[in-house]
Amino acid sequence: MSESPARGKRYLLDEVICPHCWTSFPPEDILWIAESPALTGDIKLGESERERFLPTEYNPRGFAVDALGQECRGCACPHCHLSIPTSFLEAPTVFMSIIGAPGSGKSYYLASSTWFLRKLLPKRFNVIFTDADPQMNRRIQEYEALQFLGEEDQLVEINKTEEQGDLYNSVQFDDQVVVYPQPFVFSVTPAKDHPNRKKSARLAKTVCLYDNAGESYLPTHTADSFSFPVTRHLGKSQCVFFLFDPIQDARFRSACREFSNDPQLAELNGQGDNRVSPIRQEAVFAETVKRIRAARRMYAHDRYDGLLVVVVTKCDVWRGLLPTNELDKDPVSTGVYNYQEYSFLRTDSIERVSARVRAMLMKRTPEFVSDAESFAKEVVYIPVSATGVSPETDPETQRRGFRSKDVKPIWIVAPMLYALSRLTQGLVPAHAKEK
Ligand SMILES: Nc1nc2c(ncn2[C@@H]2O[C@H](COP(=O)(O)OP(=O)(O)OP(=O)(O)O)[C@@H](O)[C@H]2O)c(=O)[nH]1
Numbered sequence: 001m002s003e004s005p006a007r008g009k010r011y012l013l014d015e016v017i018c019p020h021c022w023t024s025f026p027p028e029d030i031l032w033i034a035e036s037p038a039l040t041g042d043i044k045l046g047e048s049e050r051e052r053f054l055p056t057e058y059n060p061r062g063f064a065v066d067a068l069g070q071e072c073r074g075c076a077c078p079h080c081h082l083s084i085p086t087s088f089l090e091a092p093t094v095f096m097s098i099i100g101a102p103g104s105g106k107s108y109y110l111a112s113s114t115w116f117l118r119k120l121l122p123k124r125f126n127v128i129f130t131d132a133d134p135q136m137n138r139r140i141q142e143y144e145a146l147q148f149l150g151e152e153d154q155l156v157e158i159n160k161t162e163e164q165g166d167l168y169n170s171v172q173f174d175d176q177v178v179v180y181p182q183p184f185v186f187s188v189t190p191a192k193d194h195p196n197r198k199k200s201a202r203l204a205k206t207v208c209l210y211d212n213a214g215e216s217y218l219p220t221h222t223a224d225s226f227s228f229p230v231t232r233h234l235g236k237s238q239c240v241f242f243l244f245d246p247i248q249d250a251r252f253r254s255a256c257r258e259f260s261n262d263p264q265l266a267e268l269n270g271q272g273d274n275r276v277s278p279i280r281q282e283a284v285f286a287e288t289v290k291r292i293r294a295a296r297r298m299y300a301h302d303r304y305d306g307l308l309v310v311v312v313t314k315c316d317v318w319r320g321l322l323p324t325n326e327l328d329k330d331p332v333s334t335g336v337y338n339y340q341e342y343s344f345l346r347t348d349s350i351e352r353v354s355a356r357v358r359a360m361l362m363k364r365t366p367e368f369v370s371d372a373e374s375f376a377k378e379v380v381y382i383p384v385s386a387t388g389v390s391p392e393t394d395p396e397t398q399r400r401g402f403r404s405k406d407v408k409p410i411w412i413v414a415p416m417l418y419a420l421s422r423l424t425q426g427l428v429p430a431h432a433k434e435k
């Protein structure tokens, strides 16, 4: 870390990774975004964007000053010129990828996890979890509002994630346009009562996540390419959440119909649903492995040294196949250290549930378990339900959705808490109950 000459006692990382194009660069190369409305037009982003520039002048408060004398606040990547929150200069970035077939529950999972992490992390773990840039996280906030702040009796649905639109940013490089996915960025920092607050500067992280359309993970030539590198975050990810949706698998569907009336089970029995791809989830996983290996230049038998969390979604539908009441219990417990009460993630509980889920998957989709374990050194299986209930169909419009008042997620924060505990030593305590 080095001290910023421009900003007094602010410590900067030695290297910054752009959350848009994943280019690494030293912090002194960062561009600033002109504040004066007259300074518009950028060579890579177009006429309507404010000018990007390498500052020659800073004011006494440490902010760059543009050519018309205005103090600037925004920074941008020197390669793609897209805006980067300043937390990327100060706290190391933890990249996490959420992967899964179309309709496997990625968007619902993301919205439900961030909604509950915003409350649980400050309240139980003394950790502040906030938007590093509310503008960049606008889509997640919309998802959260739909799922949790809807009118009492209104059926609402998060739309399918598209492969184009406002979740993507286009950048002109000479005669080539490259389309990048919109990152979602969160600052995660210890609050003043955190047990490790003295190591605050080392513990703070910027978490960067993406919500791709499931189609972008399918093994097709158009899903991800040089000019459409929408899943290249896989090359930087320290944690891959692979969302496995049992009810997209015929072997699970027939078993689940015995105890669940979820409409997703019924329609998949026939002609299929336009939110679900006919391509099997094992093929989506194999394609993911291929892309991670290519991006990280791994040899055929190298194993991924990040964390692979198999998030088994929609457990409200299939939990009858899991002989345990552990999902009724909170995976977060309270302990006492130095006369101070603190919360911790129960690793014993996570491990017991993971073993049960693994056994369940082994029985019906053994090839998926073996592919996952031959790819990654460390695999954990965590069941979640983002909604806790099945979708209802509106008799008039035939549209499907959920009512906010009925949504009661199950174990939704467990995967992210587990990843945070593993990737940020000391920020989120995790250990077995009997310590
Ligand atoms: N029963 C149940 N259904 C769920 C749950 N989460 C999502 N669903 C249903 O699954 C459908 C697909 O969920 P999404 O989160 O949109 O799936 P996705 O993976 O983002 O799909 P794409 O955007 O197409 O890639 C939703 O329309 C919901 O009806 C859950 O926890 N339980």
Ligand SMILES: [Mg+2]
Residues within 6 Å of the ligand: 106, 107, 108, 159, 160, 161, 211, 212, 213, 214
């Ligand atoms: Mg989606």
